[in-house]
Amino acid sequence: MNGKGILTVVSGFSGSGKGTLMKELLARxxxxxxxxxxxxxxxxRPGEEDGREYFFVSKDEFEKMIAKGELIEYAKYxxxxxxxxxxxxxxxxxxxxxxxxxxxxxxxxxxKEAFPDTLLLFVTPPSAAExxxxxxxxxxxxxxxxxxxxNRACEEAEGMDRYDYLIVNDELDRCVEEMHDIIRGEHxxxxxxxxxxxxxxEDLERMKGEE
Amino acid sequence: MNGKGILTVVSGFSGSGKGTLMKELLARxxxxxxxxxxxxxxxxRPGEEDGREYFFVSKDEFEKMIAKGELIEYAKYxxxxxxxxxxxxxxxxxxxxxxxxxxxxxxxxxxKEAFPDTLLLFVTPPSAAExxxxxxxxxxxxxxxxxxxxNRACEEAEGMDRYDYLIVNDELDRCVEEMHDIIRGEHxxxxxxxxxxxxxxEDLERMKGEE
Numbered sequence: 001m002n003g004k005g006i007l008t009v010v011s012g013f014s015g016s017g018k019g020t021l022m023k024e025l026l027a028r029x030x031x032x033x034x035x036x037x038x039x040x041x042x043x044x045r046p047g048e049e050d051g052r053e054y055f056f057v058s059k060d061e062f063e064k065m066i067a068k069g070e071l072i073e074y075a076k077y078x079x080x081x082x083x084x085x086x087x088x089x090x091x092x093x094x095x096x097x098x099x100x101x102x103x104x105x106x107x108x109x110x111x112k113e114a115f116p117d118t119l120l121l122f123v124t125p126p127s128a129a130e131x132x133x134x135x136x137x138x139x140x141x142x143x144x145x146x147x148x149x150x151n152r153a154c155e156e157a158e159g160m161d162r163y164d165y166l167i168v169n170d171e172l173d174r175c176v177e178e179m180h181d182i183i184r185g186e187h188x189x190x191x192x193x194x195x196x197x198x199x200x201x202e203d204l205e206r207m208k209g210e211e
Numbered sequence: 212m213n214g215k216g217i218l219t220v221v222s223g224f225s226g227s228g229k230g231t232l233m234k235e236l237l238a239r240x241x242x243x244x245x246x247x248x249x250x251x252x253x254x255x256r257p258g259e260e261d262g263r264e265y266f267f268v269s270k271d272e273f274e275k276m277i278a279k280g281e282l283i284e285y286a287k288y289x290x291x292x293x294x295x296x297x298x299x300x301x302x303x304x305x306x307x308x309x310x311x312x313x314x315x316x317x318x319x320x321x322x323k324e325a326f327p328d329t330l331l332l333f334v335t336p337p338s339a340a341e342x343x344x345x346x347x348x349x350x351x352x353x354x355x356x357x358x359x360x361x362n363r364a365c366e367e368a369e370g371m372d373r374y375d376y377l378i379v380n381d382e383l384d385r386c387v388e389e390m391h392d393i394i395r396g397e398h399x400x401x402x403x404x405x406x407x408x409x410x411x412x413e414d415l416e417r418m419k420g421e422e
Contacts, residue, residue: 011406128414185396188376
């Protein structure tokens with residue numbers, strides 16, 4: 001069947017544990033996945049390496065990448081650009097790796113629009129009660145922190161329906177396997193295997209002709 | 212999340228081994244699945260039991276079922292009716308079992324139209340060459356048999372694109388697990404979990420109000 005990787009965007013509630021989840025997925029199946037590396041104009045922090053945490057570029061270089069259409073999506077936060085270079089993603093996809101991209105909902109929907117085959121996964125705690133617990137914290141947070149988390153969660157929840165799957169993060173170990181199974185399963189979707197279907201149809205027609 | 216079962220229609224090329232596949236799936240996961248039992252007006256054969264192989268009904272009873280809308284789909288072959296009773300399927304779905312329905316493509320598409328949440332799986336040999344081998348047989352078949360198989364396969368191939376997933380049946384053991392993973396994965400689709408999403412959104416709004 002189709003050996004090409006799937007571009008997989010992971011979003012989710014803050015505190016859903018999606019970072020840990022993806023790290024574990026990549027650690028368990030290093031041959032199956034590649035984590036997309038973003039480009040940014042912000043300064044590297046101590047310990048960060050170019051090409052590992054980020055591709056560090058100048059503002060000028062970044063704006064040239066925008067102009068040349070070399071970014072799948074990008075956004076600007078606090079005077080710094082962040083974006084997803086197309087080249088790296090396409091290389092990994094054609095190597096047959098599923099490329100994992102962690103971005104928030106606005107970016108996710110932009111990616112899906114540009115690449116309709118993108119798989120959108122949304123990571124959520126198992127219940128509203130559990131989400132509430134994580135948002136409110138242990139009673140040591142200020143009202144401002146809680147209010148800001150709540151507003152953010154409301155925004156995040158608004159887009160859940162547009163994702164293909166919900167990944168319920170109750171127990172890390174089970175959840176990693178679930179995510180892996182879902183992505184593997186997606187490889188079997190018929191719309192991802194048009195060449196396979198075309199070959200079978202053509203061979204059948206050919207055989208009919210040879211009769 | 213949503214505890215309701217998924218109506219799963221399995222079709223595939225003749226000789227794709229889908230019968231064996233489903234039998235093995237049900238044997239391995241008897242709590243997860245139920246096989247839909249068809250109603251028919253044909254006479255039971257020796258060893259067949261009412262409610263196991265088929266629900267055996269009279270022509271009159273069958274036509275009443277049609278008139279009352281009690282069948283998900285039906286067809287007539289050689290003077291006998293065959294159809295899928297809605298009641299049995301709905302009972303099993305609400306028990307949380309995924310109901311497996313083996314029917315050919317025309318029926319499959321009718322089911323999907325009536326119940327858009329239906330999952331359509333298409334079982335296929337791993338390659339066109341392998342399909343050819345199975346269709347032509349070991350050289351002991353008459354030309355008529357091969358021609359009839361080929362025509363049938365061409366018809367079956369025509370509809371592949373309309374199925375959600377392709378199940379490549381190369382090795383039974385692996386293939387059963389793959390089918391199981393795909394169906395389990397489908398339970399996590401966001402459109403199958405609208406109540407879960409609705410609850411989370413409502414709770415977040417409520418919390419906002421309580422601030």
